[in-house]
Amino acid sequence: MTAMLDAPAPGTPAARDRARLALPPKPSRLAATVWSVAAAVVVLAAASSLQISWGDLPAVPGQVAHYLRLMFEAPNWEKLPRALFETWRSISMAWTGAMLCVLISVPLGMLAANGVGPLWLRAILRGVFAVLRAVPEVIVALVLLTVTGLTPLTGALALAIAGIGTQGKWVYETVESAQEGAVEAVRAAGGSTAEVTRWAIWPAVAPALLSFALYRFEINIRTSAVLGLVGAGGIGSMLSNYTNYRQWDTVGMLLIVVIAATMLMDAISGAIRRRIMNGTG
Numbered sequence: 001m002t003a004m005l006d007a008p009a010p011g012t013p014a015a016r017d018r019a020r021l022a023l024p025p026k027p028s029r030l031a032a033t034v035w036s037v038a039a040a041v042v043v044l045a046a047a048s049s050l051q052i053s054w055g056d057l058p059a060v061p062g063q064v065a066h067y068l069r070l071m072f073e074a075p076n077w078e079k080l081p082r083a084l085f086e087t088w089r090s091i092s093m094a095w096t097g098a099m100l101c102v103l104i105s106v107p108l109g110m111l112a113a114n115g116v117g118p119l120w121l122r123a124i125l126r127g128v129f130a131v132l133r134a135v136p137e138v139i140v141a142l143v144l145l146t147v148t149g150l151t152p153l154t155g156a157l158a159l160a161i162a163g164i165g166t167q168g169k170w171v172y173e174t175v176e177s178a179q180e181g182a183v184e185a186v187r188a189a190g191g192s193t194a195e196v197t198r199w200a201i202w203p204a205v206a207p208a209l210l211s212f213a214l215y216r217f218e219i220n221i222r223t224s225a226v227l228g229l230v231g232a233g234g235i236g237s238m239l240s241n242y243t244n245y246r247q248w249d250t251v252g253m254l255l256i257v258v259i260a261a262t263m264l265m266d267a268i269s270g271a272i273r274r275r276i277m278n279g280t281g
Contacts, residue, residue, distance in 0.1 A: 071252030079250055083238065083257045090234030091265065093152045093227075094220035097159025102213045105164045109171025116175065116201070125168065132165030141227050155232030159220045170212045171205075178204040211273045218269050221262055235261075 111117035112125035141158035148154045178201055228236015235258055242250045 067248065070248035071255065073252075074249055075253040075256060076247070076249040077253055079238075080253065080257070083235065083254055086233075086235040086238045087257055087261045089152055090155075090224040090228065090236065091221060091261065093155045093232070093234055094159060094217060094224045096156040097163065097224075098213060098217040098220050100156065100160035101163035101167050101216055102209075104160070105167035106171055106209060108164070109168040110175055110201070112168060113172040113175035122172075126172075129165040129168040132162065133169070134165075135162060137162040137223050137227060138230055141230050141232050145230070145232075150233065152233035155224055155227040155234060158227060158232065159223060163216055163220070167212065167216055171209060174205045174208050174212070175201055207276050211276050214269045214273050214276075218266055221265050225258055 108125055109129075112122050112129070114122070117125070137158050140162045141154055144154045144157055144161075148157065224232075224234055225236040225239065228234040228238070229240045235254065239251065239254045239258070242254065
């Protein structure tokens with residue numbers, strides 16, 4: 001009763017002062033403002049260092065439309081049989097690279113997971129994976145060209161080596177996120193690390209790892225066309241040659257083949273991955 005009598009009347013200056021004291025302080029936006037300004041400065045610095053001729057930008061849409069018209073107005077289908085053969089070589093290159101990548105990255109990735117490999121081995125493998133992720137496939141292909149020459153083998157090896165870093169990381173992250181129940185059960189039964197890996201970890205992560213393997217194949221199909229531009233064979237080499245000779249009608253046909261083949265492989269691989277993960281088509 002005394003507290004109620006001591007409370008200031010609503011609307012009085014004392015009541016307003018008391019209400020202001022009861023409110024929490026406004027959060028500071030200084031840090032967000034500083035980061036926004038820093039990001040804007042970086043963007044402006046990067047744009048200014050490129051020496052872009054901004055006056056030419058209005059003409060870009062018209063030039064793009066011009067070349068699209070040259071490529072797709074009347075595509076040259078005379079080279080279609082060879083284009084299909086080179087596309088098959090690119091798909092074979094992508095599949096071979098994906099399988100080599102998976103065969104190497106799965107065991108190494110499992111050894112890099114917590115609870116499977118020793119600490120020193122995990123540190124080494126994760127460092128190797130990080131280095132491989134930092135090197136683009138094109139750079140790996142250029143290095144391999146001095147050893148294997150201008151052959152599809154170069155592209156397959158480049159896809160395999162460059163993919164190990166990402167695939168290995170997917171593997172050990174999948175293993176570490178697996179359910180612990182089966183692992184604890186096998187350990188409680190006296191199982192060794194190898195037995196835990198074989199009978200508890202592998203059955204739990206095998207569907208996800210198989211899905212990742214198919215996803216690696218999808219990535220390799222797109223990348224194989226790029227590797228062809230540096231002489232690794234496949235449809236990319238054919239595309240590079242006809243682009244250099246400015247035969248735009250043939251280039252248009254090749255792009256149609258590449259897009260159609262990539263979409264078809266993506267659809268098939270995606271359906272298989274959904275079947276593996278969800279049990280549905």
